[in-house]
Amino acid sequence: MLSNDNATRPTTILLIRHGETAWNAEKRLQGHLDIALNAEGERQAALLAAALASETIDHIVSSDLLRARQTAEAIARVRGAEVGTDPLLRERCYGGFEGLLYSEIAARFPLEFAAWQARDVDGVLPAGANRGETFREFFDRATGAILKHAAAHPGKTLALVAHGGVLECAYRMALGLSLETPRDFKVLNASVNRFVVEEGALNLVSWGEVAHLQPAVLDDVG
Missing domain, CATH: 3.40.50.1240 (Phosphoglycerate mutase-like)
Incomplete structure (x- = not known):
């Protein structure tokens, strides 16, 4: 109990x-x-x-x-x-974009690439080995998973190890940012990003802790 x-x-x-x-x-x-x-x-x-x-x-x-x-x-x-x-x-699953350099995506899928860069959150990605997700679908999945784990362990401290896109979704949820706005914050490899969940709401405590890493780490590109 x-x-x-x-x-x-x-x-x-x-x-x-x-x-x-x-x-x-x-x-x-x-x-x-x-x-x-x-x-x-x-x-x-x-x-x-x-x-x-x-x-x-x-x-x-x-x-x-x-x-x-x-x-x-x-x-x-x-x-x-x-x-x-x-x-x-x-x-996020990127469908036909996966495995390609950004320059290759732009050349092979110019319309889909333009919609992605313009932050069309319901834009459909081209078919690939995996079915691509819209950004809205991905946001709902990623934030739902975070809140699910928090609800399962009330009052505990959880380390959730994920990916740049998942971190972006959590940041947007915690700050109430529109999904359509450009990403103007860094999402760094091996960074620690601290949140609390209280009454079902995700709140940001600190972002992008990388003092433990030298030299500087790469930002996620999105």
Whole structure:
């Protein structure tokens, strides 16, 4: 049975972007394609794990994609903890855009690329190995997953390891930003982004903590 104390305390969310991959470094769109961390990403994950080692974390949950799981497992390893996985924490699925450089997307799919860059939140992506999601569909999935985990663990501290797009969705929800507005905030590899959930509402505490990483890390490109 949940204690009344836990039920009345806010749930703390450490929302973490995975470490760097080779595709991040060359600006190749990953989406649901399962890309591992590169050597720099592994270094970032180890530094992140060391920085969080002294913090209270009750549960660690990761996207089921490899780059997020590797980052979460680094955090768990130094704590002797387990990692749960949730495919609802995956990056947005980009359909036919996946696996391509941004320049290649613009050349192959000029109309869809223009709509994406113009932030058409209901724009349909071209078919690929996976079915693409509109940004609105993705936002609902990602924020729903975050709130689901918070509701399941009231008053606890959760580390959710996910992707740049998931972080963007959480930031927009917490600040009440329209989905159509340009993204004017950074979403950094292996960053810690702190939220609390109180009475079902997501609130931002701090954003883009990367002091544990040297040199500077890459921003998500979107």
